[in-house]
Amino acid sequence: MILSDKYQRDWGVRNISSSLLTLLIWFLRGLIYRLFWRSSKGLVLIGPSVKIISGHKLSVGKNFIAERGAEINCISSEGIQLGEKVTIGSYATIRPSNLYGGTVGMGLKMGNQSNIGPYSYIGCSGYIEIGNNVMMAPRVSLYAENHNFDSIDVPMKDQGVPQLLLLSKTTAGLLPTASSYPGYA
Secondary structure, eight states: OOHHHHSOGGGOHHHHHHHHHHHHHHHHHHHHHGGGSSEEOSOEEEOTTOEEESGGGEEEOSSEEEOTTOEEEOOBSSOEEEOTTOEEOTTOEEOSSOTTOSSOBOEEEEOTTOEEOTTOEEEOSSEEEEOTTOEEOTTOEEESBOOOOOOSSSOGGGSOOOBOEEEEOSSOEEOTTOEEOSEEO
16 A cells, blocks of 8 residues: 555645554554454554453454544453454443443454444444444434333332344444444344
8 A cells, every 4th residue: 555545645744644653553552452452453443542441352353443532341251352444433432341340241342444433332232243344423312221111110220121132234424413222233
């Protein structure tokens, strides 16, 4: 790949230089982060303020990007598995388990060339599987659990939370402010 393939003439030298310097810093950060993961392949770019918790349960394919402020909590029974060319947008959150204790969540598997949009929330206490070529817009929320609320005499928080399965088809798009609950997205 040569620069003219990615950066058109109207970018200008200063903008290209600034972009490349930023990507170099993200690349260097990726070299450090990946040392603590279960597995990683190819290029890894990690933006500033990215939080990866229990990275030993994280597997990523080639060309992984986690943008500014993303949070990936990997405390889960199945781990977090991300395919090739996956991007986690700025301030997006993947959270299978609560840091304060409770039941350990199941996890997430995401296919190739898929992305999670900025400010999205993936609550994978139950298992979530996202196929290939799935594009999520900003602020999409996916939950693989829901509180039981059968009895009005018992507080909802005391009625339990079933862990369920949530699947997203291959080559799909999830729109902004969309929320999906257990079943088929």
